[in-house]
Amino acid sequence: MIHARINGIRVEVEEGTTVLDAAKKVNVKIPTLCKHPDLPPTAACGICMVQLKGTDKMIRSCCTEITEGMDIITLTPEIVEVRKTVLELILSNHPNACLTCARNQNCELQSLAAEFGIKEELFGKILKNLEIDDSIKTIVLEPQKCIKCGRCIQACQEMQNVWALSFAGRGLDTRIAPAADFTLVESPCVSCGQCAAYCPVGAIYVYDDTAKVWGALNDPSKHCVVQIAPAVRVAIGESFGMESGELKTGKLYTLLRRMGFQAVFDTNFGADVTIVEEATEFVKRLTKGGGVLPLISSCCPAWVDFMEKFHPDMIPNFSTCKSPHEILAALAKTYYALQLNIPPSSIFMVSIMPCIAKKFEIHRSREMFVSGYQDVNVSITTRELVRMIKQTGIDFSSLPDSEPDHMLADYSGGGTIFGVTGGVMEAALRSISSFLTGKPLGNIGLNDVRGLKGVKEARIKVGDYTLNVAVAHGLGNVEYVINKIRNAREKGEEPPYHFIEVMACPGGCIGGGGQPRNINDEVRRLRINGLYTDDSHCKYRDCHDNPQVKRLYAEFLGEYGSKKSYDILHTYYRHRKEYKSYRETEFLGESE
Amino acid sequence: MNSYETLPDQLSTYVNKWKPKKGSLVMILHAVQDYYGFVPKEICFVLAKELKVPLARIYEVLTFYHYFRLELPAKYRIAVCMGTACYLKGAPDNLDAIKENLNIPEGRATEDGLFTLEIVRCYGCCGLAPVMSINGKIYGKLDKKKSLGILDEYRQKETDS
Ligand code: SF4
Numbered sequence: 001m002i003h004a005r006i007n008g009i010r011v012e013v014e015e016g017t018t019v020l021d022a023a024k025k026v027n028v029k030i031p032t033l034c035k036h037p038d039l040p041p042t043a044a045c046g047i048c049m050v051q052l053k054g055t056d057k058m059i060r061s062c063c064t065e066i067t068e069g070m071d072i073i074t075l076t077p078e079i080v081e082v083r084k085t086v087l088e089l090i091l092s093n094h095p096n097a098c099l100t101c102a103r104n105q106n107c108e109l110q111s112l113a114a115e116f117g118i119k120e121e122l123f124g125k126i127l128k129n130l131e132i133d134d135s136i137k138t139i140v141l142e143p144q145k146c147i148k149c150g151r152c153i154q155a156c157q158e159m160q161n162v163w164a165l166s167f168a169g170r171g172l173d174t175r176i177a178p179a180a181d182f183t184l185v186e187s188p189c190v191s192c193g194q195c196a197a198y199c200p201v202g203a204i205y206v207y208d209d210t211a212k213v214w215g216a217l218n219d220p221s222k223h224c225v226v227q228i229a230p231a232v233r234v235a236i237g238e239s240f241g242m243e244s245g246e247l248k249t250g251k252l253y254t255l256l257r258r259m260g261f262q263a264v265f266d267t268n269f270g271a272d273v274t275i276v277e278e279a280t281e282f283v284k285r286l287t288k289g290g291g292v293l294p295l296i297s298s299c300c301p302a303w304v305d306f307m308e309k310f311h312p313d314m315i316p317n318f319s320t321c322k323s324p325h326e327i328l329a330a331l332a333k334t335y336y337a338l339q340l341n342i343p344p345s346s347i348f349m350v351s352i353m354p355c356i357a358k359k360f361e362i363h364r365s366r367e368m369f370v371s372g373y374q375d376v377n378v379s380i381t382t383r384e385l386v387r388m389i390k391q392t393g394i395d396f397s398s399l400p401d402s403e404p405d406h407m408l409a410d411y412s413g414g415g416t417i418f419g420v421t422g423g424v425m426e427a428a429l430r431s432i433s434s435f436l437t438g439k440p441l442g443n444i445g446l447n448d449v450r451g452l453k454g455v456k457e458a459r460i461k462v463g464d465y466t467l468n469v470a471v472a473h474g475l476g477n478v479e480y481v482i483n484k485i486r487n488a489r490e491k492g493e494e495p496p497y498h499f500i501e502v503m504a505c506p507g508g509c510i511g512g513g514g515q516p517r518n519i520n521d522e523v524r525r526l527r528i529n530g531l532y533t534d535d536s537h538c539k540y541r542d543c544h545d546n547p548q549v550k551r552l553y554a555e556f557l558g559e560y561g562s563k564k565s566y567d568i569l570h571t572y573y574r575h576r577k578e579y580k581s582y583r584e585t586e587f588l589g590e591s592e
Numbered sequence: 593m594n595s596y597e598t599l600p601d602q603l604s605t606y607v608n609k610w611k612p613k614k615g616s617l618v619m620i621l622h623a624v625q626d627y628y629g630f631v632p633k634e635i636c637f638v639l640a641k642e643l644k645v646p647l648a649r650i651y652e653v654l655t656f657y658h659y660f661r662l663e664l665p666a667k668y669r670i671a672v673c674m675g676t677a678c679y680l681k682g683a684p685d686n687l688d689a690i691k692e693n694l695n696i697p698e699g700r701a702t703e704d705g706l707f708t709l710e711i712v713r714c715y716g717c718c719g720l721a722p723v724m725s726i727n728g729k730i731y732g733k734l735d736k737k738k739s740l741g742i743l744d745e746y747r748q749k750e751t752d753s
């Protein structure tokens with residue numbers, strides 16, 4: 001243990017703690033800009049300067065370890081001057097475009113400038129004319145607003161191991177860009193959106209699709225339907241001053257109806273169907289040699305994109321099941337359309353997701369048009385929905401609860417935990433157990449696959465089988481699992497796992513790139529608990545027990561894994577290039 | 593035809609020698625620039641694969657040091673058309689003559705930095721075939737003698753100035 005003082009207050013912390021974290025422990029706030037709690041320090045900005053008492057020595061608190069006997073002062077007129085200068089220098093390279101910026105009112109730089117009362121520009125402006133890159137239509141890169149904190153680089157390179165973004169140039173010429181000045185759509189970017197979630201300013205943000213939604217809602221020829229992903233319900237409250245992890249399902253249903261949607265569905269139902277299909281697929285591979293093992297989950301489009309670009313040798317291992325929102329959309333434009341006698345051409349499906357990659361997924365391949373039309377017309381993120389709510393003037397927090405349109409909305413506990421890392425695995429194992437042994441999985445709550453550890457491995461007994469499973473979240477953690485499979489394959493050994501779940505975002509969808517900002521592990525945990533609570537309150541815990549799922553198969557699809565299921569609910573994969581020229585980029589149909 | 597798709601022997605020996613050493617990327621990039629007079633993008637792709645380094649990392653290094661050049665640096669860029677029409681009307685012979693005269697293969701700069709040589713596909717003025725361009729200026733109905741004569745004109749211009 002280290003003993004030190006901060007502004008005279010005694011503090012005791014573990015060795016290796018930074019000055020910044022030690023200060024936090026005794027509730028002393030030091031301003032930060034480049035440092036994010038999830039990411040290692042880049043020490044790029046210098047706003048977190050503090051002083052060693054009795055000396056002139058200034059140190060950056062975010063990257064300096066506190067040592068025995070240190071006496072730190074965080075506030076003197078001199079320190080404030082230094083911090084102000086840091087801000088003034090940053091502002092001298094930053095456009096004054098707050099009013100029209102994507103981050104107006106939730107920008108970390110804007111807040112600091114306000115807190116420090118920066119009123120005039122002491123240094124002349126030096127602005128570079130750098131082009132906006134909105135080529136990929138999922139995230140937008142506006143390099144002129146970049147303050148070079150390096151968070152996005154850490155997210156893209158270290159956390160996600162994609163390396164789509166990098167620093168180009170040095171000094172005043174430094175800018176954020178894909179390698180060799182490829183545009184984002186030509187780069188390996190998988191649209192996970194983590195860069196946009198971490199950027200403190202408006203230099204990387206989500207491509208805005210809300211206008212398309214308003215357009216459809218105001219078009220009387222359209223039958224507008226909507227679905228919400230599991231992770232949205234435990235995070236959206238944060239944007240209206242409520243606690244992380246509080247369930248807002250009923251309010252969301254009411255809200256969406258008031259916004260003008262004619263039917264309100266729930267992606268959790270789609271998740272239930274996904275599991276029924278995926279568990280069937282798994283059992284077939286396990287017992288009948290119907291394909292290779294391990295089976296790898298495919299419900300995260302950023303992960304699918306990553307695999308297609310970086311690990312195409314794993315294509316045969318991928319589950320062919322579509323992701324839940326695609327499954328639900330395909331069913332809306334076939335099953336629901338048929339039942340209600342509405343032409344699928346007039347149905348406009350909006351999916352509300354924690355996820356940015358879904359914006360790409362909705363036209364990633366022909367199978368996403370199985371109804372004959374683009375199955376999901378527009379996918380918007382939680383943050384975009386928040387913006388729409390604010391535009392309507394609806395007071396979200398006072399909305400009453402209401403019911404969805406049950407036929408594509410009722411869900412099991414297995415469906416709702418799809419939004420957390422380990423949840424797909426757990427839901428699948430519940431059904432696999434029933435399918436293999438006729439009995440439900442005894443100890444519901446598979447603690448080995450829960451939690452925030454980057455890679456979770458477990459051995460689970462199901463009847464006569466012992467299943468080895470692995471769960472990874474954050475694409476940077478995938479390598480370990482993939483290498484294990486590859487090594488075994490090269491040596492001709494048995495595969496090390498039977499089943500693998502991967503979600504691209506840390507924590508799973510609850511930590512998605514499109515969720516309300518200010519993410520850290522504490523917030524992740526609260527959101528995760530929210531979904532496990534939802535699970536434990538569900539009448540049915542296993543996806544295949546959901547009566548609406550049973551009805552769907554009885555009335556429409558036939559058996560699990562039937563030909564019809566395959567036609568509507570499954571998809572296929574192919575090798576995609578990491579880098580490509582614009583001509584080679586694949587967009588099947590514009591999102592309307 | 594593209595000469596950048598594989599590493600020439602000289603470079604690949606060098607890369608293999610230094611590959612296992614940490615921090616060898618900068619040295620390897622230096623060797624590439626020494627060889628070509630600049631660092632061609634295609635070679636970076638090859639290096640990324642060989643060294644198992646992301647392309648983004650290579651470009652972070654390349655753009656950090658002003659020393660590295662990402663474009664052919666020479667004063668006069670010769671682009672010889674090898675489109676169908678030019679090809680049939682004798683472009684390969686012209687190209688060989690130019691290569692021999694400049695003593696470089698395509699994709700490289702001459703030692704004095706005066707010329708670079710590239711191959712292009714069709715300028716859309718096939719009536720003039722075979723053609724080449726120098727810094728965008730088109731020269732048509734070429735033969736070996738005429739081609740070399742044009743190079744000499746440029747050399748002359750250079751000594752005059
Ligand atoms: S969206 Fe993900 S993959 Fe794309 S640049 Fe951002 S962090 Fe990298």
Ligand code: SF4
Nearest residue numbers: 146147149150152199
């Ligand atoms: S784009 Fe944003 S996150 Fe990336 S370096 Fe610039 S300011 Fe930081």
Ligand code: FES
Nearest residue numbers: 034045046048062
């Ligand atoms: S917050 Fe410490 S240097 Fe930026």
